[in-house]
Amino acid sequence: MNPQLIGIEALTGTYPFDIRQSMKAMRLNRFFWEMRLPQARELWLSDRKAAYDAAALTVEERALVDATDWLGLIQYGVCFFVLEKFARVVKITNLGMYASMRGETLEAFLKTRKVPDAV
Numbered sequence: 001m002n003p004q005l006i007g008i009e010a011l012t013g014t015y016p017f018d019i020r021q022s023m024k025a026m027r028l029n030r031f032f033w034e035m036r037l038p039q040a041r042e043l044w045l046s047d048r049k050a051a052y053d054a055a056a057l058t059v060e061e062r063a064l065v066d067a068t069d070w071l072g073l074i075q076y077g078v079c080f081f082v083l084e085k086f087a088r089v090v091k092i093t094n095l096g097m098y099a100s101m102r103g104e105t106l107e108a109f110l111k112t113r114k115v116p117d118a119v
Helices: 019-024 026-036 038-046 048-055 059-066 070-076 080-089 094-101 106-111
Strands: none
Touching (some): 026 080
16 A cells, blocks of 8 residues: 555545556546547447447446446546546536535535635
8 A cells, every 4th residue: 555545544535546546447547538539429428338348347337437426436446537528528517526426416515615606
């Protein structure tokens, strides 16, 4: 284990992204990185099974994607920065992802922010 991560499990809501997590989620991270390409987006939108097969995603990984389980994807080891690529495909903003990760609606989440005129 990375010595910098000793005791990290005691910090509730902390999901470090390290080499171990990166390797575990390599297929998903590559799948989401590819979403920057029009042909990858079009394939997923038109034929999810073919897109998943091309990326060799496991049953568990496919279920996480299908459910757009943002927190589950982070906990699995997906890098947030590639997850943003996919969020745009399903028309979710970063704020929408954050709200979902907290189990809140976007409106409820915005009320917890120090943003003037938040809904």
